[in-house]
Amino acid sequence: xxxxxxxxxxxxxxxxSLRLSxxxxxxxxxxxxxxxxxxxxxxxxxxxSRINSDGTTTTYADSVKGRFTISRDNAKNTxxxxxxxxxxxxxxxxxxxxxxxxxxxxxxxxxxxDPWGQGTLVxxxx
Amino acid sequence: QTxxxxxxxxxxxxxxxxxLTCGLSSGSVSTTxxxxxxxxxxxxxxxxxxxxxxxxxSGVPDxxxxxxxxxxxxxxxxxAQADDESDYYCVxxxxxxxxxxFGGGTKLTVL
Numbered sequence: 001x002x003x004x005x006x007x008x009x010x011x012x013x014x015x016x017s018l019r020l021s022x023x024x025x026x027x028x029x030x031x032x033x034x035x036x037x038x039x040x041x042x043x044x045x046x047x048x049s050r051i052n053s054d055g056t057t058t059t060y061a062d063s064v065k066g067r068f069t070i071s072r073d074n075a076k077n078t079x080x081x082x083x084x085x086x087x088x089x090x091x092x093x094x095x096x097x098x099x100x101x102x103x104x105x106x107x108x109x110x111x112x113x114d115p116w117g118q119g120t121l122v123x124x125x126x
Numbered sequence: 127q128t129x130x131x132x133x134x135x136x137x138x139x140x141x142x143x144x145x146l147t148c149g150l151s152s153g154s155v156s157t158t159x160x161x162x163x164x165x166x167x168x169x170x171x172x173x174x175x176x177x178x179x180x181x182x183x184s185g186v187p188d189x190x191x192x193x194x195x196x197x198x199x200x201x202x203x204x205x206a207q208a209d210d211e212s213d214y215y216c217v218x219x220x221x222x223x224x225x226x227x228f229g230g231g232t233k234l235t236v237l
Binding site: 046047102103105112116117119 | 166177
């Protein structure tokens with residue numbers, strides 16, 4: 001079974017740090033781009049960050065650039081998100097997700113998120 | 127910054143048909159945006175419904191279908207059931223800037 005399990009969330013004070021983990025199983029983790037998506041309480045999904053299969057390329061949403069760092073350990077089948085300088089507006093459930101590619105046409109391949117982990121809640125509050 | 131637009135809320139009668147749309151604040155949605163759709167019930171992780179604009183994910187009932195309608199991506203539910211009452215999100219892949227942008231979601235009520 002393909003599965004993603006996040007951990008590491010919790011309550012942290014503004015300005016604090018946290019490291020989230022996403023343990024992958026049931027697929028060849030090292031072959032896929034991985035992403036983090038977050039959802040503030042009562043709000044919609046927001047893309048946060050992505051990393052390529054070997055960890056050499058990363059991209060961030062403007063709202064977290066310079067504060068969050070995505071990384072991966074392919075030997076441990078684990079994705080990470082280091083959250084620094086946390087703000088109240090970072091309070092959210094953080095989901096990790098794999099991106100699949102297929103249905104290619106002329107060198108352009110469709111991409112979609114699947115599966116998603118169950119999420120881990122980060123609460124930034126004093 | 128490009129915004130992905132969705133209806134904030136829609137309602138459908140049991141057995142009825144409803145279409146949710148996913149648009150761009152500037153320009154038209156096409157297959158090059160790799161539109162996909164996700165269903166989320168309260169407290170649960172998103173579930174993949176549709177990808178590549180019109181391909182149903184494994185296990186998704188065939189009452190769910192995806193398409194490009196005019197200048198938007200669309201998710202149609204034909205023969206809605208009570209357990210289709212959920213939040214639905216689309217996401218588009220954009221070249222330049224933020225690569226992935228989710229719509230604000232549509233809260234679907236079945237009544």
